[in-house]
Amino acid sequence: MTVAQNDRRAADPMVAAEAAPSITAFRAKGSLSFQDVGVEQARVNYSVSCAANGLTSQAIAKVNDVQFEPDIPGRLYDARVGEPTGLAPAIFFIHGGGWVIGDLDTHDSLCRYLAVSTESIVVSVDYRLAPEAPFPAAIDDCRSALTWVLAHGGKWGIDIARVVVMGDSGGGQMAAILANESGGDRFDNRLIGQVLLYPVTDLTMQTPSYERIVTGFPLTANTMNWFADHYVPEGVDRSQAQLSPLLNPVPAYGAAAFICTVDNDPLADEGARYAAKLAAAGTAVEYLHLPGHSHGLFTSAGVIATAREVLNRVSAFVKARSTAAIDEVARD
Template sequence: MTKTDRFSGRPIAPDAAEVLQKFRASGGRPFHSYSVKHVRELYENGCAANGLSGDPLASVTDFSLDGFKVRVYDPRTVGGPTPAVLFFHGGGWVMGSLSTHDGLCRRLASLTNLPVIAVDYRLAPEHPYPAAIDDSRMAMHWLFDAGNEHGLDVTEAVLVGDSAGGQLAAVLANENATTTDPLPVVAQVLMYPMVDLTMSSPSYKRVTEGFPLVADTIGWFADHYLPEGVDRAAPDISPSLTQLPAGLPPAYVITVDNDPLVDEGADYAAALACAGTEVQYQHLPGYAHGLFTSAGRIPRGEQIVDQVAAFIRDRTI
């Protein structure tokens, strides 16, 4: 039976209740109430405990780029030309790693039978903006370099990211659509993306306590990521405030209701549609931010990962 949450006033889905109850029983302190070092440890442990199990794959290989790493998950036993998935993890540009999203990337590779390339971009505050977007951009070009060390012959790519990673995917899709020599990016998947760091949407006033990610957490992330004086409405920071170009690749945008980011995600899906982009938008009442890194414990999260994989398959055939 779905219950109304005493903090948000919104439903809590039955299959999400146990994970949320454990968080609240442990003290219910949101991410921003800890030090950077501690919050990274908590996020690593939480993703390990609640994330998808590690699907076995033909090969998993790490590569070092210029100050950061990427991991190539390849489910194939035979090589050759192939589409690929370029994945950007969430964590507010402050936390997250290859390990926090390992199970999710493995599952996407297994379900799509495509190589998934996860970007372990540098984190703030040690490496503030624009380090994360610079690394992500470099990784995308590295992926398409036919003579590169990864050995993949990539014909086209789908950009995928959750939360802050969704912002990185959206920014790269927008930039690529306006360049004179665009790379073959054929789709984008934005899972509860963080696309407006002016924090001006109404849902910031609603989701303020009772969840790991609340409005003040976004501000804490932004303050660590963005140097003082940076325009928070800039296109590579808040893509939802940008006039979107024509010719963007088809998008699958997912939002969850108990999330300060829900309104900006919905607004961004609408903006994509207004720009002439093919958009599949899915809103999930009863769920909170972090659904996909808790998909090993929340069945609905695992089901949506299946749907994401189907979307990717449909656009890479």
């Protein structure tokens, strides 16, 4: 690609045909995004968008609000019918929203879909949001909830030796952090996989895609700066491991990873670089990049078919990791 071609791409990025209607509508309304409306309205707008564009909510056998110790709310999804026997694999799910917006409900239909398609129990954590609870509240809540699941999840029917961590955007960042910590001795059991959907991995925001995606999409460089400024107190080192896993060591041969990035996203380059970093450390990585798509794809899976196709690949990855964990136990 020539310099001139790259300049044109920066000015007018390609938009996939199936994503064009929503992007066109967004631009027709003035390209107003979260940073333009304030925290409370941003939360309302995100909830409305997820409800309108997300997957159709599936009725499944069991959906219960739960409490992770110590006193962290969450939700459990179990699609097994009848009286299940034995323990099931699990997905520990962390919703996105830039640590400022989003909740159990914004990702409820996605968690239901995953419970059915992966034949796993899904547990979603309702971590505290900024600016009311700035860093490190969100990652501390997620870590505490996962610690409880990996130690005591059998009480909920979870096979604690077969847990995958998953998150989108800011949730993907926290999933990556917990997967790295799982490679050490922080938890009672190690995670068997990590699914990172357009994750934040570098909060110093120095990758080229921050210069490329600056207008015309719901998440731009300015939007990410707005989220980060609400989450991270002034003076905190944004290059540290709890904020920027790309800039810090990762465990050798860590939990197998599925990573998806999208082209029209300031996070695109850091996600790609993180996939490469994990692979270089010996981790098995399945990496997928989607040209023409933008951040928020998976909370728009009800209207964008590509999102559903990728979620089916995620489900296959999770099921394969669960089978591999069983086979490993059998060999031992």
